[in-house]
Amino acid sequence: xxxxxGKKESDKPYKARYGAxxxxxxxxxxxxxxxxxxxxxxxxxxxxxxxxENHVEAINREMLEELxxxxxxxxxxxxxxxxFYSSHxxxxxxxxxxFYVVDSWEKVAEPTxxxxxxxxxTADEAMLLLKRGSHRWAVQKWMKKSN
Numbered sequence: 001x002x003x004x005x006g007k008k009e010s011d012k013p014y015k016a017r018y019g020a021x022x023x024x025x026x027x028x029x030x031x032x033x034x035x036x037x038x039x040x041x042x043x044x045x046x047x048x049x050x051x052x053e054n055h056v057e058a059i060n061r062e063m064l065e066e067l068x069x070x071x072x073x074x075x076x077x078x079x080x081x082x083x084f085y086s087s088h089x090x091x092x093x094x095x096x097x098x099f100y101v102v103d104s105w106e107k108v109a110e111p112t113x114x115x116x117x118x119x120x121x122t123a124d125e126a127m128l129l130l131k132r133g134s135h136r137w138a139v140q141k142w143m144k145k146s147n
Contacts, residue, residue, distance in 0.1 A: 004083070006082050017094070018049045019049060020055040021043075021044040021046030022071065022073065023044060024067070024069070031120040035117075038115045039088065044099070045066050059071065064112060066113055068110050069105045069106065071103075071105045072104045073100050073102060075101045076098070079096055080133075082097060127140070
């Protein structure tokens with residue numbers, strides 16, 4: 001059974017939003033990259049699965065948008081569900097996330113999304129910075145696999 005984060009409020013309508021995310025590391029796994037949204041919140045790279053995309057297609061699109069990277073998607077870390085309210089969208093979300101490790105990456109362009117900041121941090125720093133419990137869970141799983 002997948003882990004569940006956040007609290008589902010029984011009297012609220014939830015919109016399903018499926019996402020695919022990755023742990024991208026450098027310096028032999030000493031650092032991971034995080035995306036900082038304009039509101040200051042930190043997330044793993046990735047995002048909503050659009051249309052008929054599969055997980056890898058969504059990741060490949062998101063990596064170019066957010067990082068300007070082409071990546072090789074590796075091991076599947078698992079699925080985690082998050083319930084949250086987005087004040088920006090005034091919407092309650094049911095958000096299954098599918099998490100992967102990136103085996104290799106190459107910067108091929110500037111990110112097409114210009115509103116985010118990027119930060120290379122240690123895994124321990126990522127655990128403190130990441131907004132979503134599901135993203136912290138994925139980093140913990142990656143840390144266990146890396147050791």
